Amino acid sequence: MAIEQDETSPNTFLTSLEVGVSIIKDVIKTLPNKPGVYRMLSDSAKVLYVGKAKNLKKRVVSYTNIEKLPNRLKRMVSETCTMEIVTTANEVEALLLESNLIKKLQPRYNVLLKDDKSFPYILLTNHDFPRIVKHRGPKTEKGSYFGPFANVAAVEETILTMQKLFQIRNCSDNFFDNRQRPCLQYHIKRCTAPCVGKITVTEYKESTQSSKAFLQGKSDTVQRQLAEKMQNASDAMDFERAAQYRDSIRLLTQIQTHQRINVASINQADIFAIAQLAGRTVVQSFFFRHGRNYGTETFEMTHTEGATLEELMAAFLNQFYVEHEPPPTILCNVMAENVGVLIQGLLQQHNVKVSIECPKNPTKLGLVEHALKNAKEHLERNHNSELTNQKQFDHLQEFLKIQSIDNIEVYDNSHLQGSSAYGVLICATRKGFEKSRYRKFSIKEAVAGDDLSMMREVIGRRLNHKDEWPLPDLMLIDGGQNQVNTVFKVLEDQGIEIPVIGIAKGEKRNAGDETFYFSDQSTQKLPPHSPLLYFLQTIRDEAHRFAIGTHRAGRKKNLVKSKLDEIPGIGTKRKKLLLQHFGSAANIGRATIEDLMIVSGINKSIAEKIYYFFHQG
Numbered sequence: 001m002a003i004e005q006d007e008t009s010p011n012t013f014l015t016s017l018e019v020g021v022s023i024i025k026d027v028i029k030t031l032p033n034k035p036g037v038y039r040m041l042s043d044s045a046k047v048l049y050v051g052k053a054k055n056l057k058k059r060v061v062s063y064t065n066i067e068k069l070p071n072r073l074k075r076m077v078s079e080t081c082t083m084e085i086v087t088t089a090n091e092v093e094a095l096l097l098e099s100n101l102i103k104k105l106q107p108r109y110n111v112l113l114k115d116d117k118s119f120p121y122i123l124l125t126n127h128d129f130p131r132i133v134k135h136r137g138p139k140t141e142k143g144s145y146f147g148p149f150a151n152v153a154a155v156e157e158t159i160l161t162m163q164k165l166f167q168i169r170n171c172s173d174n175f176f177d178n179r180q181r182p183c184l185q186y187h188i189k190r191c192t193a194p195c196v197g198k199i200t201v202t203e204y205k206e207s208t209q210s211s212k213a214f215l216q217g218k219s220d221t222v223q224r225q226l227a228e229k230m231q232n233a234s235d236a237m238d239f240e241r242a243a244q245y246r247d248s249i250r251l252l253t254q255i256q257t258h259q260r261i262n263v264a265s266i267n268q269a270d271i272f273a274i275a276q277l278a279g280r281t282v283v284q285s286f287f288f289r290h291g292r293n294y295g296t297e298t299f300e301m302t303h304t305e306g307a308t309l310e311e312l313m314a315a316f317l318n319q320f321y322v323e324h325e326p327p328p329t330i331l332c333n334v335m336a337e338n339v340g341v342l343i344q345g346l347l348q349q350h351n352v353k354v355s356i357e358c359p360k361n362p363t364k365l366g367l368v369e370h371a372l373k374n375a376k377e378h379l380e381r382n383h384n385s386e387l388t389n390q391k392q393f394d395h396l397q398e399f400l401k402i403q404s405i406d407n408i409e410v411y412d413n414s415h416l417q418g419s420s421a422y423g424v425l426i427c428a429t430r431k432g433f434e435k436s437r438y439r440k441f442s443i444k445e446a447v448a449g450d451d452l453s454m455m456r457e458v459i460g461r462r463l464n465h466k467d468e469w470p471l472p473d474l475m476l477i478d479g480g481q482n483q484v485n486t487v488f489k490v491l492e493d494q495g496i497e498i499p500v501i502g503i504a505k506g507e508k509r510n511a512g513d514e515t516f517y518f519s520d521q522s523t524q525k526l527p528p529h530s531p532l533l534y535f536l537q538t539i540r541d542e543a544h545r546f547a548i549g550t551h552r553a554g555r556k557k558n559l560v561k562s563k564l565d566e567i568p569g570i571g572t573k574r575k576k577l578l579l580q581h582f583g584s585a586a587n588i589g590r591a592t593i594e595d596l597m598i599v600s601g602i603n604k605s606i607a608e609k610i611y612y613f614f615h616q617g
Contacts (some may be wrong), residue, residue, distance in 0.1 A: 017078040033058070034056060037052050037085075037088065038084070039084040039101070041080070043081040047105045050102050050110055051098065073306065075109070102318075112302045113299055119287075121136070121147030122135070122215065124143050126141075126142035129195075131176070132163070133159075134152065147289065148289075150285075151295060151297075166207040167191050168208065169195070180196065181196060210225060215290065223249060269327050270327055272332050273372035274312060280300070280382065283301065284297075284371045284372070285297050285299065298375070314336035314337040318345075327352075328353065332356065335357075336356060342356065343356060396474075400474070400499065406430055411476070411543065413478075414551035421449065421454060422440055423457070425438065425439045425441075426542055428542070441461055444457070452482055477500065477501070477503070479502050484501065591610075593611045
């Protein structure tokens with residue numbers, strides 16, 4: 001049997017591949033001609049791959065035809081030591097089980113949707129006086145949901161608009177139930193203070209209905225209603241109320257003028273366009289709800305080698321809609337494989353009848369082509385960035401006379417006069433910054449403020465994970481000769497050989513006058529306008545940014561630690577919410593009981609504890 005060897009694997013790969021094929025053939029003997037899901041497992045029982053099949057025997061036998069498999073699946077077969085099989089009643093059930101297992105297990109050799117996330121919604125709660133709030137996650141609370149929005153900023157902007165237009169409350173029910181006088185939101189005209197009877201249930205219900213109409217894209221209807229109310233108030237000589245309606249109409253007109261792209265013929269739809277370039281695959285999405293564009297998001301897919309665009313689109317939709325409820329219409333630039341089964345699966349899982357189509361209608365086709373253009377531009381930008389990175393890595397190899405550099409770890413420390421001391425590492429690769437490999441180290445043993453002692457601790461703790469975290473080809477230290485010597489000594493003591501260089505600004509601390517320090521005590525400089533110098537400055541500055549951010553977050557946490565930790569019933573979550581709301585421990589200490597109760601999770605009893613803690617004696 002002629003077998004193409006994976007060029008990245010050792011010679012033992014062929015033997016492992018033949019063993020994997022033999023194992024799969026043994027499993028095939030027991031497989032039924034029924035639909036189901038199969039899992040490939042490694043020798044450590046780790047799931048390598050999850051697949052579904054209309055006919056298990058016919059599908060699994062394809063893995064023994066090695067010549068037709070892409071290298072990704074050849075590697076999977078070579079690592080397979082056993083298989084797990086689950087039969088299902090039909091192919092739709094197999095699809096649903098497969099998508100949930102892939103989402104949960106993230107198998108190494110499956111096509112995966114990278115960094116999938118839950119999208120935020122706006123929720124109008126089920127209450128006599130509904131509140132408007134941002135919601136993310138399962139829709140367990142009763143009420144009306146509007147979304148999904150592509151990002152939190154869009155939700156927060158919309159909620160603020162709703163408060164200005166319709167003065168819908170955003171406080172918690174607990175705060176609402178215990179209020180005795182209007183809060184600040186009432187005085188700045190963002191709430192009608194229903195908590196203290198400033199508005200009737202009927203009037204508030206009218207505002208709520210207008211809010212729903214606005215979120216459903218019926219801005220013209222809302223504007224006509226506001227104009228009618230303004231006229232009625234004017235006729236009744238209630239000029240203050242008429243002026244409020246006038247201001248709302250002006251704001252609504254301004255919103256309509258600056259509104260995102262809207263398409264009259266698109267009511268509820270998701271638009272997806274898939275594109276590939278230089279081995280990378282992305283899907284660009286647009287979300288339309290109630291005729292309005294709720295934003296866009298770009299998704300990257302991994303482990304796509306050997307898969308067709310139709311297979312990739314099916315994998316994307318299958319995984320994306322595990323947690324996201326689909327709209328009635330899904331428009332794509334490529335038709336998903338086995339689209340009929342996918343549609344049945346969405347109906348069974350979400351109870352939504354969905355149409356998936358590659359449109360020919362000019363309006364819909366224009367949206368898909370616009371999404372495809374965005375996807376291609378995203379890939380080109382990233383590809384150009386990668387080419388630049390590749391070039392600079394090659395220049396760095398020449399500069400340092402090192403045969404191969406594919407990833408660099410950059411280290412920096414941050415503290416304020418020795419307090420809230422942290423060390424960090426970031427990782428830069430030929431593809432860019434790899435944020436999954438960023439690490440923070442809260443200084444525990446070193447003398448805080450002693451940079452050499454801190455660096456020694458950070459490098460030592462990082463090397464404690466050398467079996468879990470891949471070692472870099474180069475360590476770049478934000479510092480001079482002493483820092484380089486310290487790091488080199490830690491590596492030497494552990495018998496690890498990794499090149500170490502330091503980067504430090506000149507005496508005047510000018511960027512462009514950096515000196516590079518080496519473990520052999522030599523130094524070098526690069527020309528002020530060298531692209532390589534700019535590249536090294538960029539990755540050094542990224543480490544500095546991450547260190548400063550980590551230090552500030554730690555310092556912010558410590559600001560409330562000494563005081564709030566002494567109050568019974570105030571845990572980490574409540575401390576965080578209090579600090580986010582009031583900004584500092586001092587502001588928390590100055591807050592009234594009613595002010596404290598506006599924070600989610602702070603009831604009257606807890607608010608009194610906090611208040612009397614700061615005001616006792």
